[in-house]
Amino acid sequence: MRKNQLIYFSLLIFCFSCGHTTTEIEKENSFAKGADISWLPQMEASGYTFYNDKxxxxxxxxxLKTHGINAIRLRTWVNPSDDPHSGHCSKEETVAMAKRAKDWGMRxxxxFHYSDSWADPAKQHKPKDWEGLDFEELKKALYDYTYDVMLALKNKDVTPEWVQLGNEIATGMIYPEGHTDNWPQLAQLLNRGYDAVKRVxxxxxxxxxxxxxxxxxxxxWWFDNAEKYGAKYDIIGMSYYPYWLEGRPDYTETIDDLGYNLTDIMKRYGKEVMVVETGGEDNQPQNTFDMLRAVIQKVKSIPDGKGLGVFYWEPQSARSWSHYALSAWGDDGRPTKALDAFID
Structure with a gap:
């Protein structure tokens, strides 16, 4: 009997180990279908109720998981305010959300915006606590902050699969020191963030x-300079919003340009690529669905599996709450057809 029990438990452990290994391999090789949902804590705190398709x-x-989403993107700000639309996203809130995402089985x-509020091509404001620092002190502040957030995540048993250093940094970040007018300094700032992440x-x-x-x-132009000045990175991420392009063209007018760019930069720099932000108009769900399907197809078609995934920016941020026109949520509190694009 004891011998039989040992055999049984040995087989059980073997089967568990095989299943676990398979899960890890599938995770590493699976396409990321993601959503940035950084507004979610504020929406829930305000009493917003989410409804499923029924x-x-x-x-x-x-x-989100029912609609195929398997990865969550979260922004983090250094010392944000409590404003419901341009605040929150503190280290503590980000870590709590990341833990929640992990508990749902999501990547x-x-x-890192490296700001106290929104950072994008129009603005890259330095955190207030970092004002007045000389450049060496600024690099240290960036390293320490990045390390602190990563360590807080690790202490909650969360290992981010990906980390962005800066958000939409076409003209750099942490102005004026990190502006692309001074590429050597921008590269140094990025490399301090890189080192902090990799240390943890x-x-x-x-x-x-x-x-x-x-x-x-x-x-x-951007990544030629990144290479020239020695910026360290693993993946090239991009935003794709036809809505924000001049003249607001339909996605069909630019989707092939996206596909060409994805393949070209992958080959040119030898890096994996992702669309880390995209979205379409909430009142045109069929068009947004079609766009998302097309974007996913373009990323999946990158040679050698170098296209890693597509992330929708704030699909859950219903316009009635956020006043944002590019969610994938309707006035009835339910996801629109657009979100179905992530279902295989």
């Missing part, structure tokens, strides 16, 4: 993120 109240994470991307989590991949993913000249 009109039943349900956790937003479950609704995690952390987006060597397996985490570092993303550098530029907007206008259909604009090949923009990406060649």
């Amino acid at each position: 009109g039943m109240p349900e956790d937003c994470f479950k609704i 995690v991307m952390i987006d 989590s060597p397996e985490t991949k570092i993303i550098l993120h530029v907007d206008q993913g259909n604009n090949n000249n923009r990406f060649r």
